[in-house]
Structure formats: C-alpha cells, structure tokens
Amino acid sequence: MATSLSTLLRDRDWLLADGATGTILFNMGLQSGDAPELWNETEPDKVRALYRGSVEAGSDLFLTNTFGGNAARLKLHDAGHRAGELSRMGAEIAREIADAAGRPVVVAGSMGPTGEIMAPMGPLTHEAAVEIFHQQAEGLKAGGADVLWVETISAPEELKAAGEAARLADMPWCVTMSFDTAGRTMMGTTSADLSRLVVRLPHPPLAYGANCGVGAADLIRTVMGFTGSLPVIAKGNAGIPKYHDGHIHYDGTPELMARYATLARDAGATIIGGCCGTTPEHLRAMRAALESTPRGPIPDLADVTEALGGFSSDSDGTDGRGPTRERRSRRRARE
Amino acid sequence: MSDEEDDIVLSELNDDELVQQMFDDLYDGLKEEIEEGVTILLERGWEPYDILTKALVGGMTIVGHDFRDGILFVPEVLLAANAMKGGMAILKPLLAETGAPRVGKMVIGTVKGDIHDIGKNLVSMMMEGAGFEVVDLGINNAVESYLEAIEREDADILGMSALLTTTMPYMKVVIDAMVEKGIRDNYTVLVGGAPLNEEFGRAIGADAYCRDAAVAVETAKQFMARKHNQLAAG
Numbered sequence: 001m002a003t004s005l006s007t008l009l010r011d012r013d014w015l016l017a018d019g020a021t022g023t024i025l026f027n028m029g030l031q032s033g034d035a036p037e038l039w040n041e042t043e044p045d046k047v048r049a050l051y052r053g054s055v056e057a058g059s060d061l062f063l064t065n066t067f068g069g070n071a072a073r074l075k076l077h078d079a080g081h082r083a084g085e086l087s088r089m090g091a092e093i094a095r096e097i098a099d100a101a102g103r104p105v106v107v108a109g110s111m112g113p114t115g116e117i118m119a120p121m122g123p124l125t126h127e128a129a130v131e132i133f134h135q136q137a138e139g140l141k142a143g144g145a146d147v148l149w150v151e152t153i154s155a156p157e158e159l160k161a162a163g164e165a166a167r168l169a170d171m172p173w174c175v176t177m178s179f180d181t182a183g184r185t186m187m188g189t190t191s192a193d194l195s196r197l198v199v200r201l202p203h204p205p206l207a208y209g210a211n212c213g214v215g216a217a218d219l220i221r222t223v224m225g226f227t228g229s230l231p232v233i234a235k236g237n238a239g240i241p242k243y244h245d246g247h248i249h250y251d252g253t254p255e256l257m258a259r260y261a262t263l264a265r266d267a268g269a270t271i272i273g274g275c276c277g278t279t280p281e282h283l284r285a286m287r288a289a290l291e292s293t294p295r296g297p298i299p300d301l302a303d304v305t306e307a308l309g310g311f312s313s314d315s316d317g318t319d320g321r322g323p324t325r326e327r328r329s330r331r332r333a334r335e
Numbered sequence: 336m337s338d339e340e341d342d343i344v345l346s347e348l349n350d351d352e353l354v355q356q357m358f359d360d361l362y363d364g365l366k367e368e369i370e371e372g373v374t375i376l377l378e379r380g381w382e383p384y385d386i387l388t389k390a391l392v393g394g395m396t397i398v399g400h401d402f403r404d405g406i407l408f409v410p411e412v413l414l415a416a417n418a419m420k421g422g423m424a425i426l427k428p429l430l431a432e433t434g435a436p437r438v439g440k441m442v443i444g445t446v447k448g449d450i451h452d453i454g455k456n457l458v459s460m461m462m463e464g465a466g467f468e469v470v471d472l473g474i475n476n477a478v479e480s481y482l483e484a485i486e487r488e489d490a491d492i493l494g495m496s497a498l499l500t501t502t503m504p505y506m507k508v509v510i511d512a513m514v515e516k517g518i519r520d521n522y523t524v525l526v527g528g529a530p531l532n533e534e535f536g537r538a539i540g541a542d543a544y545c546r547d548a549a550v551a552v553e554t555a556k557q558f559m560a561r562k563h564n565q566l567a568a569g
Contacts, residue, residue, distance in 0.1 A: 022501070032501035033448025033475065076450045076474070115451065121413045154409075180529060181547075182405025186453075241500045243535040248500035276500070313405055323404045325397075328359060331343055331368075 003104045005147045005172060006206055008060060009231055014265050016287050017235060017273025018054035018062035021110070023250070024279065025050060025065070035077040037069040040089035047090070051097040057280035058287035061106035061271065062098075063149055066090040070136045072114035072124075083132075084139035091143025108149035108174065109140030111162060118157040126161055133165030141169050148173040151211050151235075154186040156197055167203035174271075176211040176233050179222045183316025190317040191225030199228060209233030212275045215240050216252060216260040217308040218316075221301060223267045225318040234269035236260060238277035250277025254285035259307050261286035266296045267304075345371050350379065354390050361394035362401075364414025366421040373422040383426045384435035387466050391422050395464035399549035402461075409457065412548070416460035423463065438465065439559040442484045443494035444472030446505040451498035454528060454548070458494060461548040462555065467492075478512045485522055491562065492555055495541075497528040507539035514540070523558040525551055 008015055025036050028046045039047055047065050054062040069087040071080040079086065091109050098105040114132055116124040137148055148171050150162040159175055166173035177185050177194055184190050189197075191210070198208045209232045210222040219236030226232050239252025252260075257274060264272045272290065274282055305311065315322040345368065348356060353372060360368040369391075376386045398415045401407040407415075441462055445455050452474050459469045470488050472480055476495075485493050497503045506526050513519040519540075526536050527545040536544030542558065545551035 022499070026501050031448070032499060032505075033450070073450075115453070117409075117413070117453065121410055181408065184405070184408065186409050188408030188410065240532070241503075241530045243503065243538050248503060248530070315405075317405070323401075323406050325401055325406055328355070331360070331363070331365070 001099050002144070003098065003106045003146050005061065005106045005108075005174075008104060008106060009206065009270065012060075013270070014290055015060040015271045016058055016261075016283065016290060017108075017233070017271050018059045019238070019274035019278025019280070019283050020276050021050065021063060021065055021067060023277050024053065035068060035074060035079060036065055037067075037074065037086040037090060038077070038079065040065055040086050040093060044089075044093055047093050048097060051094055053280040054283060055097055055101050055105055057283035059105070059273070059283060061108050061273075062094065063108045063110040063151075064090040064094045064140065064143075064145060065110070066136070066140065067110045067112035067151070069139070070111065070114055070132050072116055072132050073112070084135050084142075087136045087139030088143035091140045091145040095144030106146045107144060108147050109137070109143075109145030111136055111140070111148055111150045112152050113154065113158060118155055118161075126157065129158060129161035130164045130168070133162045134168045137165045137169035137171060141171055145171075147171065147206065150175040152176070152178045154178060154189070156187070156189055156193070159197065160201065163201045163203055163205065166205075173203075173205050174207045174233060175205045176209045176235060178212040179210050179218065179316070180213045182313040182322075183218065183221065183311070183318075188317075191222045192227055192318045195227045198230060204230070207231035207233050207271055209235070209269065209271070211235035212237060214312040215309060216256065217304050217310060218312050220260065220263050220267050220299070220304045220308065221311060221316055223264055223269050224298070224301075225316055226268065231270040232268055233271040233273075234264035234267075235273045235275045236264070237275045238279075238282055241277070252277060252282070254282045256308065257282040258285040258289035262289050262293045262296070263299055263304060263307060265290060266299050268298065346375055350376070354393070357390045358394040358397055361391070361415050361418055362398055364411065364418050366418040369418045369422045370425060373425050377425075377429075382435075383429040383433055387423075387426055387430065387435070391419055391426075392464070392466050395419055395461070398464070399461060399552055403547060403549035409453075412457065412461070416464050419464045438467050439491045439555060440468040440470070440488060441492040441494050441555065442470045442472060442481065442488055442490040443496070444476040444481065445474045445496045445498075446502050446509070447475055447477045448505060449497045449499055449502040450474045452496075454498065455494075455496040457548040458496070458527065458545075458551045461552050465552045465556065467555065478509050481509050482512060482516070486518075490522065491559060492523045492525060494525045494527070494551065496526070498530070500530045503528065503531060503535065504539075506541065510540045523555070523562075525554060527551060
C-alpha cells in the first residue's frame with residue numbers, strides 16, 4: 001500500500017524522517033568495507049530491525065538501505081551488475097515494515113552519489129550518470145518505494161542527472177546535498193545556489209535540503225540559507241565523531257538532537273531527521289520535542305550557536321561576507 | 336574594450352611579469368598558457384627546478400591557500416592541477432636530467448575497508464602540484480601494502496585517508512605495525528578524511544592530521560624542511 005509524501009506534506013506541518021543507516025548496521029555487525037546493500041539479500045532480518053527502529057521511534061518517513069546501491073559503487077564490491085536487484089530488495093523489505101506500521105509511513109528509496117567526479121573535470125558523463133541512477137530508481141520503484149531520496153550530493157551536475165533519472169522512472173523525488181566545506185558543498189554550491197537550482201529542473205523535487213555535512217549547527221545555518229517555497233529537508237549528524245578506545249562514537253546526545261529538531265523547524269524545515277550517529281533513541285527525543293514544543297520565531301545565528309555549538313566556518317557563502325581574492329587584470333574569458 | 340587590449344602575449348612579458356601571469360593562469364586553470372609559459376622560461380635559460388618552484392609551485396600555493404580559506408572549491412582546484420600537470424609534463428624529464436633536488440616523496444592510499452577516494456585524489460594532485468613525487472596505492476589498503484610501498488619507494492611521507500568512521504581506526508593498526516617494526520620514526524605519517532580531527536590524529540600516533548589537501552601540502556613541506564635541517568645538522 002503506497003503512502004504519498006505529497007499528501008503527508010499537505011496534511012502535516014512537519015514530518016519526522018529517520019536517522020543513521022550506516023551507524024546502526026555497523027552496530028549490528030556489518031564489517032567496515034562490506035557493502036551494506038548486500039544485507040538486503042543475506043541479512044534481511046537485520047535490515048528489518050534497522051527499519052523498524054525508525055518506525056517504532058516515530059519516523060513518518062524512512063530511507064531504504066540502498067545508499068550505495070548504484071552500479072558505480074557496487075562495482076567496487078564486484079556487484080555492479082546487481083544494482084537494480086539489490087535496490088529492489090531493500091525497498092521490498094521497507095514496504096513490508098511501512099505497511100505494518102498502522103499509520104502512514106513513507107518508504108524513501110535512498111540514492112547516494114556515484115562517488116565519481118563528473119565531466120568535464122572527471123570521467124563520468126551526464127548520460128552515464130543518468131543511466132546509473134535510472135537503473136537504481138527502477139529497482140526502488142519495483143520494490144515499492146513511495147519516493148526516491150537522492151542524498152549526500154556535492155555536485156550540481158550529479159543532482160541534475162539523478163533528477164533526470166527520477167523523471168525517466170516517473171517517480172516523485174527529494175534531494176539533499178552535503179554542505180561540508182566552509183558551509184558549501186565540496187564543489188562550492190551554497191544553500192541559496194541549491195534553492196535556485198531545484199526550481200529550474202524539468203522535474204522538480206517534492207522537497208529538498210541538506211544532510212550529513214559537519215555538525216548540527218552548520219546544518220541549521222544551511223537551512224536558514226534556503227529560499228523559495230518548496231518544503232525543506234534537514235537531516236543533520238548527531239554531533240561530531242570522536243575516537244574513544246578503538247571505537248568511534250558521535251558526541252551528539254538525544255537532548256541536543258531534540259533541540260536541533262525544533263530549531264530546524266523554526267528555521268523553516270518541514271522534513272526533519274538525523275544522519276550519521278542518529279539512533280532510535282535520538283529520534284524518540286526529537287519526536288517528543290517536535291510534539292511538545294510550540295513553534296518559535298526564526299532563530300538567528302547566535303541562537304543556533306548557543307544551543308548547538310559553533311559553526312565550522314565564519315561564512316557559508318550566502319551573506320557576501322565570505323573570503324575573496326583581489327585579482328589583477330585578467331585575460332578575457334576564452335571563446 | 337577591444338579584444339586586442341586584453342590580449343596578453345606571454346613572450347612579450349619580462350620574467351617577473353611572466354611569472355605573475357603564470358600564477359594567474361594556474362589560478363584560472365589555463366593549461367595551454369601554462370605550457371607556453373614553461374616553454375618560454377626554458378628558452379630564456381631558466382633552470383627546470385627554478386621554473387618548478389618559482390612559477391608552478393608558487394602559483395599552486397596561492398590556489399592551495401584559497402582552497403583552504405574557502406575561496407576556491409574542488410572544481411577550480413581540479414582545473415588548476417590539470418594546468419600544473421601540463422607544465423610538469425614538460426619539466427619532468429628535464430628535472431631528472433639536471434639532477435634537481437627532490438622535494439619529497441609520498442606514498443598515499445585509503446585504508447582497508449574504505450573505498451572513498453575523492454579526497455585522497457585531491458591530496459595527490461595538490462602534492463604533485465607542490466613538486467612532490469606521489470605514489471598512489473589507490474583504495475582499500477592493508478597494513479602490508481603500506482609497509483611494502485614505503486620501503487620499496489624510499490618514501491619520506493606516508494599519507495592515509497579514510498572517509499568512514501568505521502575505517503578510521505585502521506590507521507592506528509598501520510602506525511602500530513610501523514612502531515613494532517622499529518621504522519615509525521623513518522617516516523612522516525599524515526592522516527586525513529572528513530570525519531577525522533586533530534585529537535584523533537594525536538590519539539593514533541600520526542605526525543599530523545590534515546584538514547584538507549592544502550593543509551596536507553603545507554604540513555608535508557614543514558616536515559620536509561625539518562628533515563633537511565636535521566640532515567644538515569647531523
């Protein structure tokens with residue numbers, strides 16, 4: 001039974017998304033270096049437990065275990081030819097869990113980046129990228145995903161290729177970029193750039209926003225930089241990873257993520273969740289905070305740093321205060 | 336403004352102006368112009384090593400600083416590195432012939448379990464841009480692969496990269512193995528990757544954590560300078 005994200009977006013003024021996938025699968029025994037998507041076939045009960053964790057914590061929407069389920073990533077595990085199939089399996093298990101929830105829960109088919117640099121800087125052409133994403137999109141659609149969820153993107157070119165794949169698959173989609181470099185993506189895209197980009201696409205997403213990146217504070221600043229009227233997604237990491245006794249843990253507490261969730265909503269986000277390090281315990285605290293806290297005014301940057309800590313850079317490139325370089329007289333742009 | 340007014344003829348510039356223009360052309364990623372500039376300086380009798388350090392490395396240092404400071408981002412750096420590569424292709428055989436001093440040699444790779452290599456590739460390019468020799472071991476390297484390569488290549492620096500919080504701890508496994516073999520102090524160990532930080536670098540016994548490719552280059556230069564001073568003193 002399909003759940004429509006656009007209906008939920010119409011009827012509710014905020015939605016809780018899910019948290020981490022990788023963090024939780026590693027806690028279940030996934031070995032570093034192994035492809036999580038293979039578990040959709042070999043360890044379906046663990047994937048069920050992952051999904052159920054989010055649904056039971058109150059998520060209205062959760063992502064499938066298919067982040068690296070495209071041919072470009074899976075080929076590194078000699079499974080490039082299985083991209084469509086492994087993506088379908090991930091979505092099928094998700095559909096089963098969502099349908100058993102007893103309330104509307106959206107299955108969002110996760111599509112992560114190819115990991116390659118696009119032409120002309122790198123080897124991946126637009127056509128090849130569209131084909132890679134389209135293949136995964138068809139698998140997710142066949143498995144029962146309600147919406148495609150393109151995430152952790154850095155390059156506008158790659159975002160466009162994924163959007164075209166969604167159009168070819170005739171599926172609604174959402175997209176989030178990772179703003180991890182001086183408040184921009186690795187490729188230099190600002191939050192305002194992304195707002196301008198998504199509305200110009202031939203098949204615009206239902207919602208767009210930011211995921212992963214640096215810390216919760218940076219993510220809220222990014223949300224505040226978005227403009228326009230499309231619903232905004234905030235999926236930030238639970239703090240910052242710390243190394244302790246041979247293991248990594250994220251320092252963001254459930255209390256911090258609860259504060260982050262309400263700040264994200266005040267800052268303008270509609271779909272709010274976590275990313276790396278965000279467990280069901282964090283999600284429960286976020287849900288409780290979103291339900292019990294009245295909406296506040298749009299925060300200013302000082303409110304954000306006071307609640308969540310400092311930013312990773314002074315400017316995020318949207319305020320005209322970013323660093324620049326004085327140039328001497330330059331050559332004319334080449335014809 | 337007519338086209339003529341803005342047209343720059345590299346061969347008409349004096350040496351200082353030409354080097355300045357090459358800095359600009361590197362910044363703008365203009366490969367053909369860089370190749371032309373290198374050729375002109377060679378014709379004027381410049382030593383290949385001077386062209387490398389004064390014109391190319393000098394220009395890439397500006398690119399590196401602006402990358403570090405959030406003025407330039409990955410696409411611009413890739414273009415600049417590509418232009419640099421054009422100049423290096425001309426200089427490389429000449430540098431070998433003239434017995435130019437070696438800036439330093441780095442062995443680099445992502446650690447076992449980690450297949451994310453964009454960051455590592457950037458560091459490789461920026462290190463080459465700074466005149467270092469780089470031996471790239473690619474992705475998913477086990478301890479043995481690193482140890483064998485640093486010995487075989489007589490490397491100065493070992494660079495390890497990890498993007499996943501689950502693969503970061505493997506860096507310590509490699510450093511511990513170096514300590515056990517008694518070779519740890521023969522090399523400078525630099526680590527990097529999105530989820531790392533200085534605290535982590537210290538905790539695992541690396542010489543330094545490098546926040547990005549530009550910092551990696553600066554740090555590598557500092558350690559090489561220290562090494563040269565020690566050799567000179569010893």
